[in-house]
Amino acid sequence: MAPQTAKFTEPITLKCGAVIDEYELVYETYGTLNRDRSNAVLVCHALNASHHVAGVYAGDAENVGWWDNMIGPGKPVDTDRFFVIGVNNLGGCHGSTGPKSLNPATGKPWGAQFPVVTVEDWVKSQARLADRLGIGQFAAVMGGSLGAMQALQWTISYPERLRHALVIACAPNLSAQNIAFNEIARQAIITDPDFHGGDYYGHGVTPKRGLRVARMVGHVTYLSDDEMANKFGRELKHGKLGYSFDTEFQIESYLRHQADKFAEYFDANTYLRITKVLDYFDPAFEHGGNLTRALAPAKASFLVISFTTDWRFSPERSREIVTALLDNRSDVTYAEIEAPHGHDAFLLDDARYHRLVAAYFDRIGSGTAP
Amino acid sequence: MRNGNGIQRPDFAAIAEWVRPGSRVLDLGCGDGTLLGYLKAQRDISGYGVEIDDASILACVRNGVNVIQGDLERGLSGFEDHSFDYVILSQTLQAMKNSERIMKEMLRVGLEGIVTFPNFGYWKNRLQIARGHMPVSDNLPYEWFDTPNVHLCTIADFERFCRERRIRIVERKVLTRGKNVGQWPNLLGALAVYHFGNGG
Numbered sequence: 001m002a003p004q005t006a007k008f009t010e011p012i013t014l015k016c017g018a019v020i021d022e023y024e025l026v027y028e029t030y031g032t033l034n035r036d037r038s039n040a041v042l043v044c045h046a047l048n049a050s051h052h053v054a055g056v057y058a059g060d061a062e063n064v065g066w067w068d069n070m071i072g073p074g075k076p077v078d079t080d081r082f083f084v085i086g087v088n089n090l091g092g093c094h095g096s097t098g099p100k101s102l103n104p105a106t107g108k109p110w111g112a113q114f115p116v117v118t119v120e121d122w123v124k125s126q127a128r129l130a131d132r133l134g135i136g137q138f139a140a141v142m143g144g145s146l147g148a149m150q151a152l153q154w155t156i157s158y159p160e161r162l163r164h165a166l167v168i169a170c171a172p173n174l175s176a177q178n179i180a181f182n183e184i185a186r187q188a189i190i191t192d193p194d195f196h197g198g199d200y201y202g203h204g205v206t207p208k209r210g211l212r213v214a215r216m217v218g219h220v221t222y223l224s225d226d227e228m229a230n231k232f233g234r235e236l237k238h239g240k241l242g243y244s245f246d247t248e249f250q251i252e253s254y255l256r257h258q259a260d261k262f263a264e265y266f267d268a269n270t271y272l273r274i275t276k277v278l279d280y281f282d283p284a285f286e287h288g289g290n291l292t293r294a295l296a297p298a299k300a301s302f303l304v305i306s307f308t309t310d311w312r313f314s315p316e317r318s319r320e321i322v323t324a325l326l327d328n329r330s331d332v333t334y335a336e337i338e339a340p341h342g343h344d345a346f347l348l349d350d351a352r353y354h355r356l357v358a359a360y361f362d363r364i365g366s367g368t369a370p
Numbered sequence: 371m372r373n374g375n376g377i378q379r380p381d382f383a384a385i386a387e388w389v390r391p392g393s394r395v396l397d398l399g400c401g402d403g404t405l406l407g408y409l410k411a412q413r414d415i416s417g418y419g420v421e422i423d424d425a426s427i428l429a430c431v432r433n434g435v436n437v438i439q440g441d442l443e444r445g446l447s448g449f450e451d452h453s454f455d456y457v458i459l460s461q462t463l464q465a466m467k468n469s470e471r472i473m474k475e476m477l478r479v480g481l482e483g484i485v486t487f488p489n490f491g492y493w494k495n496r497l498q499i500a501r502g503h504m505p506v507s508d509n510l511p512y513e514w515f516d517t518p519n520v521h522l523c524t525i526a527d528f529e530r531f532c533r534e535r536r537i538r539i540v541e542r543k544v545l546t547r548g549k550n551v552g553q554w555p556n557l558l559g560a561l562a563v564y565h566f567g568n569g570g
Binding site for chain 2: 326327331
């Protein structure tokens with residue numbers, strides 16, 4: 001398996017009004033599309049992930065797909081049965097057209113000029129990729145967190161084009177607290193002297209310091225208090241207090257390490273935009289805050305899953321989605337998984353969670369030609 | 371609670387007779403979804419189950435039944451008023467801590483309710499008590515120390531409960547080994563099945 005690139009020359013009009021004349025989307029596929037093209041599954045990525053959903057590349061055993069425990073041969077989303085597609089979203093930094101790509105109009109990286117995208121824009125571009133691959137209707141569209149928002153948006157934007165939506169660790173919109181965390185992240189990046197108003201590419205620098213802080217804030221919100229207590233507690237790195245500002249507690253060391261790793265590979269402009277994608281997502285907004293009406297077009301069957309210790313996108317937020325689906329008489333199953341890991345639980349290997357997804361895909365598969 | 375072994379229980383057929391074809395059903399404590407599957411096949415209903423148990427949720431998914439994970443003791447807050455034709459509570463009432471509240475919630479969310487419970491007044495139960503023991507039977511399969519049942523009642527108790535709360539009993543069926551009981555239901559009936567609505 002290797003990433004592929006689809007080039008689109010038909011302009012795409014974004015929700016903000018901006019038009020991108022041409023763009024590329026990088027994607028990967030796993031498994032085989034069946035003859036009647038009915039076994040395709042689209043996996044939408046969350047904040048910092050990519051098209052590399054499962055497996056490893058030849059000669060690079062280190063780089064394992066971000067949802068490899070969920071997707072692959074014999075796994076809950078069984079690629080022996082389903083044709084799975086992972087795509088790096090528009091505005092991303094893993095190969096799809098984004099702020100660090102060259103703007104054909106100027107011959108320079110887009111930088112600050114790259115528009116602010118939305119979940120709706122992503123879904124629209126994913127639908128174009130589906131057209132390109134000859135997929136009229138997905139067996140399922142799935143995702144966790146921001147990925148789940150895309151799955152939800154699919155059921156609204158293209159109700160005829162998917163039979164199932166797996167909406168995992170989701171929320172119908174961000175709370176003020178969530179937006180606040182995102183704003184801290186953005187401010188960290190924007191106020192970094194190396195940011196240069198977003199056009200740092202030409203200066204030979206990246207706003208790493210800001211990106212590091214942004215990642216730290218984000219990371220803390222993905223874990224539960226208990227999980228952090230279990231993993232790190234008040235454990236000291238050198239066994240004794242140093243009365244300095246070096247890393248002393250293990251949690252500090254862990255956060256710094258995660259931040260360093262992240263700042264090496266992730267593009268700050270992409271990070272800024274993705275936090276905006278999250279902030280703006282609110283399908284009920286155009287319906288006077290009525291989520292039931294927003295989800296009225298949906299025709300898919302839903303599996304909604306939340307995790308008990310997820311305080312970033314809490315079970316209550318998933319239940320809002322479920323209530324709206326019930327009001328609309330949509331097919332929906334809702335499971336609340338007792339897991340200690342907080343928001344990150346959707347990425348982890350939890351037997352109950354994975355059994356449930358496997359059973360759901362079994363049902364999907366039984367209604368799908370081989 | 372439902373034992374979840376997929377065997378059709380005698381109250382299922384009684385319930386199916388009352389449920390209008392094509393109606394919307396909410397099954398509280400739905401177990402593995404057998405009743406909903408049965409009603410779908412027999413009466414072409416659409417609906418959802420509510421369950422707290424992880425294994426039951428998984429079984430419902432395997433059986434293709436819509437199920438919402440939740441704790442009935444916390445009420446039915448995710449469900450709109452009168453959004454279902456029937457809300458069913460089958461052999462679960464006696465295991466609820468807050469039996470009164472769930473009856474009220476059933477008539478908020480449903481136009482009508484259907485409830486089934488083992489009749490504690492059944493003569494075999496009375497006999498075992500007369501002999502000095504807590505009853506153990508097909509309908510009450512638990513020993514006193516491991517029973518989930520906390521609010522057992524008799525047919526007479528349930529009907530008084532409904533009268534006092536202005537719950538209108540639409541129909542009643544009393545069964546023993548799957549057969550209808552006519553005379554002295556509170557003595558001869560092992561299982562009670564009630565169809566009720568608002569205003570008595």
